[in-house]
Amino acid sequence: MRAFVAVVRHGSYTGAAAELRVTQPVLSRTVQQLEAILQVRLLERSTRHVRVTSVGEQFLDRAERVLGELAQAVAAVGAQRTLRLGFSWLLPDPWAQNTVAAFENATGATVTVMRRDDPVAALHRADVDVALLRGDPDLGGAADVQLFDEDRIAAVSTRSELAGRQRLGWEEIPMWPLVVNTVSGTTGNWSWPGGERSVEIVTCTNYDEWLETVAADHGIGVVPVVAARRSNHSGVRFVPLAGAPPVPVRLAYLPATAGALVRHFLDAATGTPA
Incomplete structure (x- = not known):
């Protein structure tokens, strides 16, 4: 018809x-x-x-x-259908807003965003339908679609001697203690394979802890640049970082349980500019 x-x-x-x-x-x-x-x-x-x-x-x-x-x-x-999008911290913008709008307009369904410290684990226990990930985490058998890369930026305490710097070099980072989010972080000892490594690692398990640890001047942090646009912490200054490798951003899903809504969301996500 x-x-x-x-x-x-x-x-x-x-x-x-x-x-x-x-x-x-x-x-x-x-x-x-x-x-x-x-x-x-x-x-x-x-x-x-x-x-x-x-x-x-x-x-x-x-x-x-x-x-x-x-x-x-x-x-x-x-209107009664919902896709659950899992993320650990700060969805990329404006990509996230544009993707959600394109998906909802095309399907009539809604997107529920759900913050999870470990989005991959949430995906495998069926707590979310799609997980937004940064870096190269172990997917545990899930499939993924790479979307784009994000540049990195350094984060230092306003009390740090580095707070007055206008720029840092990637090769300088191992000279100071590095604050690492061990669950969903994008920078750690693994970021310098076979080369220079941080002398000291200060660990935490989520983004909020990471931000407060940097503010307390227990170490410096390195994150995607979205953090500088979205995190307004009086104790943290973000410093441009030269020579740092970009951070891949991807969507993970389980092919065995991926229905039409997941496929529609992947189409919207891959068709939306970063």
Whole structure:
């Protein structure tokens, strides 16, 4: 019915095929299948024009009403559907807001954002449907889609001798104690494989602890630049960092349980600029 209505509305198979994102031969066969089911001729075809038959005009009115009611029914059900997006700290912006809007507009479903210290564990216990991750954590068998990279920035206490610096170099970081979020952090000893490593590691297990530990001047931190835009802590100063490798941002999901909503969200996520 959608194929038939689209052909009538556009007055051609070309425009209807473009709207429905199918080829013209596929669209033509679809309309022919509808005619075969109904055992009537709905359209008169020529090399230049498509004309609706009298029977087709009667069917068109009813088909449009049926499709309208179907759209309302789907929208009503969609409003009750929710996709749970897990994250450990600070969703990337404006990517997150744009992706959520694109997904909700396309599906009628809603996105619930859920902060979890360990989004991968939350994914495996079915606490979330999709997990946003930074860096290269162990996915435990989950699949992932890489979205984009984020630059790194240094974070120091306002009481630190580094607070007055205008820039730090990546090679300088191992000279000071490094505050590491061991659960969802993106920078640690593993960030310098086979090379220089921090002399001292100060550990914590979530972003809030990381921020307060840096503010207390127990060490310096290195995080994606989103933290500088979104974290307003009077005891922390963010300092540009030269030469640091970027941080990959990815979405993880479980293919065995990924339904249509997850697939739609992945489409929206990969189609949204960072």
